[in-house]
Amino acid sequence: MNPSPRDEIVKSEKRAQEAMSRIPHKILIMSGKGGVGKTTMAVNLAFAMADQGLEVGLLDADLHGPNVALMAGVQGQQLETADDRIKPIRATPKVRVLSIAFFLPHPDAPIAWRGPRKSGAIRQLLADGDWEGVDVLIVDCPPGTGDEPMSVGQLIPDADGAIVVTSPQDVSLLDSRKCVGFVGQIGLKMLGIVENMSGFVCPSCGERVDLFKTGGGERAATELGVKFLGRIPLSAAMVEAGDSGKPLVASHPEDLAAIAIGQVADKLRESWKSEE
Numbered sequence: 557m558n559p560s561p562r563d564e565i566v567k568s569e570k571r572a573q574e575a576m577s578r579i580p581h582k583i584l585i586m587s588g589k590g591g592v593g594k595t596t597m598a599v600n601l602a603f604a605m606a607d608q609g610l611e612v613g614l615l616d617a618d619l620h621g622p623n624v625a626l627m628a629g630v631q632g633q634q635l636e637t638a639d640d641r642i643k644p645i646r647a648t649p650k651v652r653v654l655s656i657a658f659f660l661p662h663p664d665a666p667i668a669w670r671g672p673r674k675s676g677a678i679r680q681l682l683a684d685g686d687w688e689g690v691d692v693l694i695v696d697c698p699p700g701t702g703d704e705p706m707s708v709g710q711l712i713p714d715a716d717g718a719i720v721v722t723s724p725q726d727v728s729l730l731d732s733r734k735c736v737g738f739v740g741q742i743g744l745k746m747l748g749i750v751e752n753m754s755g756f757v758c759p760s761c762g763e764r765v766d767l768f769k770t771g772g773g774e775r776a777a778t779e780l781g782v783k784f785l786g787r788i789p790l791s792a793a794m795v796e797a798g799d800s801g802k803p804l805v806a807s808h809p810e811d812l813a814a815i816a817i818g819q820v821a822d823k824l825r826e827s828w829k830s831e832e
Contacts (some may be wrong), residue, residue, distance in 0.1 A: 565676075572682035572711045579613070581692040581828065582715040583747065584708060586739065588731025590621065590699040592723040593752035596798055597788070597817070598696035599627045603803040604814075604821040605692055606650035613644065613693040615681060616655030617708050619667045619674055624696050625657040629801030633658065641686040648806075654685045675707045682711050700731075701738040709742040716828075717745030719785065719820075723753040724772040732773070736780050747827070748783035749773050750820060756790040757812060764789075785823055788816045 576582060585601070587594040595618065602614040616624035625631045628647040635658045636643045644652035656667065656677060669677070687693060695712070698704040709718070718739045722732035732749065739746050751773025755766045777784035791813045797804040805814045 565679075568676070568679045568683060569711060572679045573713065575683050575685070575687070576693075576712045577714055579687055579690055579693045582695065582712050583692065583824065584695045584697050584712065584715055584718040584744065585721060586697045586705060586718050586735055587699045587721045588701070588733070588735035589728060592699075592721050592728055592732075593788070594618075594699060594721045595621070595623045595627060595696050596794065596804075597719070597721050597750060597752060598694050599624055599798075600803050600805045600814070600817045601821055602628075602651055602694040603648070604805045604818045605694075605825075606648060607805065607809075607818075608821060608825065610650065610691040611689055612651050613685070613687045613690040614647070614651060614653045615685065615693060615695045616653070616657065617678055617681060617704070618696050618698045619656050619669070619677060619704065620698065622655045622657040622660075622667075624653060625655045626663075626801055627798050627803065628653050629803075631657065631663065631801065635659075638686070640684070642681075642684045643686050652687070652690065654681060656681065671703050674704055678704065678707045679711060682708075701734060705738070706742055709739070709744050713743065715744060716824075717747040719747050719750055721750050721752050722773050722776070724751055724766075726772070729772045729776050733776055733780065736776075736782060746782045747824065748785035749777040749780075750785045750788060752788045753790045754787035759792055783823075785820045786816050788813050788820075 585598040602612045606612045616622045630645045633645045644654040720735045722728050774784045793808045793811045794804045794813045
């Protein structure tokens with residue numbers, strides 16, 4: 557008797573969970589809405605941890621906005637397979653990247669899939685990626701609180717937890733608060749909130765301008781009883797770094813935003829030590 561479609565889904569879910577269980581640390585980067593710098597945070601956090609000596613995997617699970625490959629400087633490279641495993645692209649000797657973007661015919665090709673096919677693609681990325689030797693896997697999740705981020709969370713039940721990225725505007729904070737609730741509903745630990753775009757420092761005069769307000773992420777964290785991991789200022793160097801495929805923490809380590817992201821990485825590693 558041939559296995560039913562449901563049997564195949566259960567089998568692939570088990571494979572994905574088993575593959576993830578072999579990675580010591582998994583961190584999911586989430587946001588309540590798009591456009592708050594979630595992918596920028598995921599990419600730079602991965603490179604910051606690699607700078608600290610860790611072997612880092614960077615998985616792009618944002619199917620409709622797979623920008624990790626571009627931001628990590630590996631857009632357009634060809635994947636290889638070995639022993640039925642997908643070999644992630646090495647952005648650096650210590651950062652490996654896997655994204656749905658590597659499977660698209662060209663960068664402008666849209667993902668026009670319904671829910672079941674998207675869930676299947678996420679399962680395959682998690683199950684078939686070759687992450688052997690990786691110390692920590694950073695997962696750039698789809699924005700929002702729908703089927704796709706839920707699939708990611710349920711397939712990595714032993715993750716260290718999730719970071720919710722927000723910008724300081726009230727509308728973003730409203731959505732981020734919902735995202736914090738979502739993380740708890742799917743049974744994941746909430747690692748903390750990061751407030752991105754928290755002020756802009758003029759590169760010419762050094763004056764700080766709060767373009768999108770500031771402090772809202774910290775207030776939300778306090779009200780919700782979760783950790784506040786830090787504020788990441790907006791900088792011209794960060795915008796340029798994201799477009800050029802040279803992550804800020806690697807290309808401009810002296811930038812205030814790069815320093816702030818490094819501090820988030822430090823806090824996460826300290827939390828590992830306290831749990832050991």
